[in-house]
Amino acid sequence: MNHAHTGHTPLPPMDHLEEVLRSSITTVRQLDPYLTLLIVTGLALRVPHHSLRFPIDLLSRSPSPSSLHRSRHLSLSFFGPHLPLWNHLIRRLSSSPSPSSSLHTFIDMLRLPLPPSPDHLTFPFLAKASSSFKEGTQIHSQVIRRGFASDVFVFNNLLHMYAKSGSLDLARTAFESTPERHRNEVSWTTIISAHASRGELELARSMFDRMPERVRVGCPAVWNAMISAFAAHGLVSVARKWFDRMPGRNAASWNTMISGYVRAGDMSAARGLFDRMPEDERDVVSWSAVISGYVSLNRCGDALELFKAMQVKPNEATLAVVLSACARLAALEQGRWVHAYAERNGLRLERDNLGAALVDMYAKCGSIESASELFWRRHDELKHSTSAWNALITGLAVNGRARESLEVYERMRRSVTARPDGVTFLGALTACVHCGLVDEGRACFESMSREYGIRAELKHYGCMVDLLGRAGLLEEAEGVVQSMPMKPDMVVLSALLGACRIHRDVSMADRLRTRVVELDPHEGDVCFLQLASIYASAGRWSDARALRSVLERQSSKKQPGFSLVESGGVLSCQMTV
DNA sequence: TACGTTCTGT
Secondary structure, X not given: OOOHHHOOOOOOOHHHHHHHHHHHOOOHHHHHHHHHHHHHOOHXXXXXXXXXXXXXXXXXXXXXXXXXHHHHHHHHHHHOOOHHHHHHHHHHHHOOOOOHHHHHHXXXXXXXXXXXXXXOOHHHHHHHHOOOHHHHHHHHHHHHHOOOOOOHHHHHHHHHHHHHOOOHHHHHHHHHOOOHHHOOHHHHHHHHHHHHHOOOHHHHXXXXXXXXXXXXXXXXXXXXXXXXXXXXXXXXXXXHHHHHHOOOOOHHHHHHHXXXXXXXXXXXXXXXXXXXOOHHHOOHHHHHHHHHHHHHOOOHHHHHHHHHOOOOOOOHHHHHHHHHHHHHHOOHHHHHHHHHHHHHOOOOOOOOOHHHHHHHHHHHOOOHHHHHHHHHHOHHHHOOOHHHHHHHHHHHHHOOOHHHHHHHHHHHHHOOOOOOOHHHHHHHHHHHHHHOOHHHHHXXXXXXXXXXXXXXXXXXXXXXXXXXXXXXXXXXXXXXXXXXXXXOOHHHHHHHHHHHHHOOOHHHHHHHHHHHHOOOXXXXXXXXXXXXXXHHHOOXXXXXXXXXXXXXXXXXXXXXXEEEEEEOOEEEEEEEO
């Protein structure tokens, strides 16, 4: 059969349809002609049911309303009473960008003229899709009405659903009113870890003690949950006792304990445990945990060294941490290597902020060109990532390309794929400060709360004060300080004092003095010096002297400190008092 | 015709 003259895509043999589709189609757009063909010819009614699973898989990965509409059309027209297909769609939607459409699909199914009966596979997916208390109780009542309350898989998913939506009391009521023969180790782990991770350690502990022997010795997950919770609440030594006592330690147990030490900032204990961990059990999580521990203590060299010695394949999360080490060390070559590795191994830029970490690394290493090039070249993957946008906006702002930074910021505002957050506005405000763009800065600051409902933080106020002060708008800058809901810090006050000095506004400096006094002594010193210099240049010598003597008295009580100073590639040691 | 839940890292 020759379709060329009609302009139709030739249809593959029916029994190979799914195979052909899966191997040749990767985007929703490519799917369109096949979908149209299936629908308008009614062929969808004649193909084997499982052939409809592929279009569903593809459509449910896309968040667009038209994709949802298409999958709804497919299901309502062609699924009929075939439960496996409905379950498949409900499952895919439950972990899609729009989980609520999973519940809508369930309702669609029940409203069919001859509706299939939901089964033990339907409800776990619905529970996973549910996000609110109200939806949750509705699903629960359906479960009871249809007789699945004693199915342990369904039950566990209901527990998880309640715990996730914050209704821990309901989860616990359901748990306690269910006989032990309808519960298993997953039920125990779910309920105990939900309480433990909320800090209800006593309650978690008492439930742990009530567990049947078979769960206590046979389920490391429940031990791991307790260990994790102890460590998260500052009880790392208690966590360690449990770790030492537990039977059947698995990789997750070691990883939990290692991250417990990392969280407590105890890298020598973390590294010690990592070294003691059986080598063949060390997985990507173990390695990443220690590497990220080094980075969090700013021991970036150690982080990179361990990364080089890594014995398992790194994933997106690992590389994101390693890239932040590269950024801090300005290690561009290493960063490029990581980038190449990620490309070579098909790692996903949209996962675990890997894309944002790459953009940030390039920007912090001064290679803003590469940052920008990467962001736009991989825009399809990165346009959903607020932190990737932020990395570019901030990177451009601090690399002297403020105009471009603001263009990207405007473009992000117009985009429907990502929503600006506090960091976005900080980046845009930084750009405004660099360029002295007062009107743009005001508009930016204003729209942050008005359009996006984001509360300004200290740093945003700091930018505004800096921007206005440099432009000589001292009154307005002082107004910002007065309107701040929090106490101004050294950065804010010294920005304004700097402006006072340049514009010789001694009376404003006088007014700010009471604020400077409220600062911590260490931070206050900087501002006192600025004040003294303002008084001196205004000829108020006695005021200047008085301030300096206050400073000297304070500093005589302090221990001398040392700092390393790099100059011309040579490190020297400087004493500071 | 299908098939799943809990604990560990960023």
